[in-house]
Amino acid sequence: MKIDPERDILLSRLLPAPPALVWRCWTEPALFAEWYLPKPWQARDLVLEAWPGGRFAMTVAGPEGQEFPVTGSFLVAEPARRLVFTDLMDADFAPFDLPDTSLGPSFTAVVTLAPEGAGTRQISVARHRSAKDCAENRASGFEAGWQVTADQLAALVARL
DSSP, X not given: OOOOTTTEEEEEEEESSOHHHHHHHHHOHHXXXXXXXXXXXXXXXXXXXXXXTOEEEEEEEOTTSOEEEEEEEEEEEETTTEEEEESSEEGGGEEOOOXXXXXXXXXXXXXXXEXXXXXXXXXXXXXXXXXXXXXXXXXXXXXXXXXXXXXXXXXXXXXX
């Protein structure tokens, strides 16, 4: 995949677990909820239909009672290899007006898992509609948040 530094945010991380276990952490709601948002934020009411056109949805819950609905669609789901999802459309690839959730600009995420040594190389790319959207997410601390969640995912797979 060609990375556009103006519109894409990239995170590469070696995780201490095989791809099948990392895949489970991306696609099983109980596991996903353990790592996906920087603590003390939480993902609640999860729906993860990990197949092309399947729905993903959650309530992002903050430490001071904030709640933001997030919904979208899986575009690609290749078990233990690749997961692509977006909040730019709903299930079954249905476009929709994007709600203002105050969570920052929408994007499409491309997550690739590849065996590396005894672990998994996870490469995550957040692809934005514009350089402006990408810059807004960068300014909000998106990259730091992704690093925190990658740390939480690494800790989770290490203890499973």
